[in-house]
Amino acid sequence: MIPALGLVIGIVAGVLMQPEVPLWLQPYLPIAVIAALDAVFGAVRAVLDGIFNDKVFVISFLSNVVVAAFIVFLGDQLGVGSQLSTGVVVVLGVRIFSNVASIRRHLFNA
Numbered sequence: 689m690i691p692a693l694g695l696v697i698g699i700v701a702g703v704l705m706q707p708e709v710p711l712w713l714q715p716y717l718p719i720a721v722i723a724a725l726d727a728v729f730g731a732v733r734a735v736l737d738g739i740f741n742d743k744v745f746v747i748s749f750l751s752n753v754v755v756a757a758f759i760v761f762l763g764d765q766l767g768v769g770s771q772l773s774t775g776v777v778v779v780l781g782v783r784i785f786s787n788v789a790s791i792r793r794h795l796f797n798a
Contacts (some may be wrong), residue, residue: 689735690730692732695725715760715764715773716760716761718773719757719759719776719777722777722780723752723757723776723780724782726780727745727782729783729787729791730745730748730787731745732759733790733791733794736791737794750779760772760776766788
């Protein structure tokens with residue numbers, strides 16, 4: 689439950705501190721957050737399946753964020769940033785919902 693606890697702590701810290709996001713970073717932040725959520729839900733699923741590995745979680749978390757931000761950056765450079773952003777959101781959204789469904793099945797046997 690460490691990933692879920694980290695998510696809650698991060699949300700509370702963000703709400704309390706209200707950090708200013710630099711203008712150049714604003715297009716990448718939502719995609720990075722979705723990529724991070726994908727890693728967190730994947731970690732929760734791994735904990736419930738009994739296969740959680742902290743090294744895999746950290747690498748997954750960082751690589752998801754970097755790759756998602758790079759795809760959006762590449763899209764911006766090619767002039768199709770919104771289309772690639774949508775693609776990243778769809779792919780990661782499917783993964784998040786798949787992990788949530790697995791978590792639900794694990795917790796509620798449904």
